[in-house]
Amino acid sequence: MQIGTIVLEAPVVAAPMAGVTDKIFRRILREAGAALTFTEMISAKGLYYRNSATWELMDLKGEEGRVVVQLFGREPEIMAWAAREAVKAGAAWVDLNMGCPTPKITRNGEGAALMRDLPRARDIVAAVAEVIYPVPVTVKMRKGWDEGEVNAVEAACAVVEAGARAVTVHGRTRSQFYSGRADWEIIRRVKEAVGVPVIGNGDVWRPEDALALMKATGCDGVMVGRGCLGNPWIFSQIRALLDGREVPPPPDPRERLGMALRHLRMAVERKGEAKGVKEMRKHLAWYLKGLPGAARVRQAVNNEGTLAGVTALLEDYMARLNSADRSR
Numbered sequence: 001m002q003i004g005t006i007v008l009e010a011p012v013v014a015a016p017m018a019g020v021t022d023k024i025f026r027r028i029l030r031e032a033g034a035a036l037t038f039t040e041m042i043s044a045k046g047l048y049y050r051n052s053a054t055w056e057l058m059d060l061k062g063e064e065g066r067v068v069v070q071l072f073g074r075e076p077e078i079m080a081w082a083a084r085e086a087v088k089a090g091a092a093w094v095d096l097n098m099g100c101p102t103p104k105i106t107r108n109g110e111g112a113a114l115m116r117d118l119p120r121a122r123d124i125v126a127a128v129a130e131v132i133y134p135v136p137v138t139v140k141m142r143k144g145w146d147e148g149e150v151n152a153v154e155a156a157c158a159v160v161e162a163g164a165r166a167v168t169v170h171g172r173t174r175s176q177f178y179s180g181r182a183d184w185e186i187i188r189r190v191k192e193a194v195g196v197p198v199i200g201n202g203d204v205w206r207p208e209d210a211l212a213l214m215k216a217t218g219c220d221g222v223m224v225g226r227g228c229l230g231n232p233w234i235f236s237q238i239r240a241l242l243d244g245r246e247v248p249p250p251p252d253p254r255e256r257l258g259m260a261l262r263h264l265r266m267a268v269e270r271k272g273e274a275k276g277v278k279e280m281r282k283h284l285a286w287y288l289k290g291l292p293g294a295a296r297v298r299q300a301v302n303n304e305g306t307l308a309g310v311t312a313l314l315e316d317y318m319a320r321l322n323s324a325d326r327s328r
């Protein structure tokens with residue numbers, strides 16, 4: 001897959017996820033085989049008004065050229081200014097959010113609300129495309145606002161005409177948020193309608209889903225969201241499948257816990273102990289999901305505030321799994 005002048009080594013990328021795809025998780029995802037990762041969505045206005053928490057999200061040091069910055073906002077001039085800053089920071093390209101369903105965002109006419117205001121969406125894309133050329137701008141959108149307003153094809157054509165060099169389509173409407181099944185048919189229809197690469201998104205939970213999504217829609221690449229939470233291994237599995245190589249087996253519990261511990265250490269190193277441990281709770285729950293007796297460990301982890309404490313809980317649990325294995 002090629003977007004603008006950027007050639008991806010595989011057509012498999014990790015989705016932008018607010019509160020999840022921070023610098024550390026992005027590194028893990030890339031090492032696991034994601035050809036490219038996206039930042040969490042970043043407020044263009046927050047950057048413009050020098051909000052320090054927003055600027056922290058723009059720290060791409062050490063990953064320049066391998067991460068896409070996703071911006072959200074509604075003012076073309078501010079979006080263009082922020083896009084230029086993203087390129088300065090080392091973004092491979094800039095992606096514009098037209099999919100966020102959260103009322104706090106859509107109420108301001110941002111995120112998925114832009115699907116209901118295509119003239120504005122077009123103005124934003126054109127303004128960004130002009131200032132960051134030749135760096136590409138792309139758009140991530142949904143199927144539509146609701147079942148009565150399914151307009152991804154029209155929206156995709158509009159943003160491509162304005163200069164978007166690829167579009168990602170999440171096959172759910174805004175009113176579905178993240179529930180129900182993603183509609184892959186709308187992705188096929190967008191692919192048929194536009195001349196730029198289309199990245200399909202929604203419900204890639206297992207490696208085979210990625211192949212099925214590409215087959216069903218003709219999309220050029222796939223984007224994995226929730227399917228990679230606690231499961232970065234899905235990327236190497238998908239890539240093996242796409243290359244016709246033998247698919248590596250899923251990680252055993254020790255491998256999963258080993259990754260969880262490494263992720264935890266990296267988080268604490270970057271964010272400090274209190275913040276790192278707290279922010280890791282959701283990731284640890286995802287790594288533990290499906291393992292025997294995971295609920296109890298998760299509960300204990302959630303009551304522990306230190307790196308040493310959480311490490312001990314996970315190491316104890318690993319030892320118990322090992323001895324259960326041996327006694328079998």
Ligand SMILES: Cc1cc2nc3c(=O)[nH]c(=O)nc-3n(C[C@H](O)[C@H](O)[C@H](O)COP(=O)(O)O)c2cc1C
Pocket residue numbers: 015016017018019020039040041070097099100140170178182201202203204223224225226227
């Ligand atoms: C916790 C979470 C945070 C998300 N944050 C963003 C975001 O910042 N920007 C965005 O475009 N999509 C965001 N999404 C949507 C995902 O990128 C993706 O489109 C969606 O989860 C569907 O893919 P999936 O079925 O593979 O999970 C988020 C999804 C989740 C679950």
